[in-house]
Amino acid sequence: MNPGRGGVLGLGGEAAEIEVTVSSVHLDTQSSSDSLISESDDEKPPFKNEIENQVDEETEKLAVEIMDFLISSLGVSVKTYLRDENEENGLYFEIEGDDAGLIIGRKGETLRAMQFLMILILKRQLGKSVRITLDVEGYRDRRINSLEVLAENSASKVIKSGKPFRLNPMSAFERRVIHVALAENTSVRTESKGSGLRRQVVIFPVRD
Numbered sequence: 001m002n003p004g005r006g007g008v009l010g011l012g013g014e015a016a017e018i019e020v021t022v023s024s025v026h027l028d029t030q031s032s033s034d035s036l037i038s039e040s041d042d043e044k045p046p047f048k049n050e051i052e053n054q055v056d057e058e059t060e061k062l063a064v065e066i067m068d069f070l071i072s073s074l075g076v077s078v079k080t081y082l083r084d085e086n087e088e089n090g091l092y093f094e095i096e097g098d099d100a101g102l103i104i105g106r107k108g109e110t111l112r113a114m115q116f117l118m119i120l121i122l123k124r125q126l127g128k129s130v131r132i133t134l135d136v137e138g139y140r141d142r143r144i145n146s147l148e149v150l151a152e153n154s155a156s157k158v159i160k161s162g163k164p165f166r167l168n169p170m171s172a173f174e175r176r177v178i179h180v181a182l183a184e185n186t187s188v189r190t191e192s193k194g195s196g197l198r199r200q201v202v203i204f205p206v207r208d
Contacts, residue, residue: 059122059128059130062125063130066118066121066122067080070114076097076099076100076103078095078096078098078100079095079096080096081094081095090130091130092133092135093132094135094136095134095135096136103134104136104139108139111140114134115133118132119131119132144177147178150178151177151178151182151203152181152182154167155182155185158205159187162205164205166200167200167203172199175192179192182203187206188204188205189203190202190203190204
């Protein structure tokens with residue numbers, strides 16, 4: 001057995017060698033990141049009250065180091081920028097470069113995994129909860145716009161048919177975009193149904 005040694009930011013270094021017996025292991029970054037948010041938080045606007053922000057100079061410096069470490073570990077050709085935001089919005093990183101598309105992943109899965117990992121490391125290293133937002137060349141805004149269009153089109157179908165409409169499973173962030181997009185539409189209401197990767201938004205008609 002080798003106790004190993006720590007590396008930069010608690011990452012890297014020499015891994016400890018231990019004997020373990022594994023019966024079943026499954027890593028689900030979406031479910032893990034969603035677990036930071038209670039299911040009732042689906043109904044809240046995107047990012048609001050999701051994480052209590054504790055941004056200071058120490059946190060910002062460590063977040064930049066973590067980001068640089070992750071990018072270098074991925075071996076991609078990109079540049080990252082920490083955008084000026086107020087503390088209520090946490091830390092907002094923009095990513096640009098030839099390989100930027102590789103960081104998005106399928107439906108933003110890689111971005112969400114990186115965000116979750118950064119939040120987790122900051123929590124473990126500093127004991128602070130900080131909202132991290134990663135955006136690749138405007139992907140986040142484009143995704144929000146497409147979800148808002150989807151919400152409006154789906155609501156129109158529900159109003160016309162008078163029947164509930166179930167959207168495809170989405171991440172917690174995407175579900176909240178749908179909820180907020182239709183929050184002021186008095187002809188429909190939205191609910192999140194299911195759990196984990198199968199959790200999805202259902203749009204219901206409002207009966208007079």
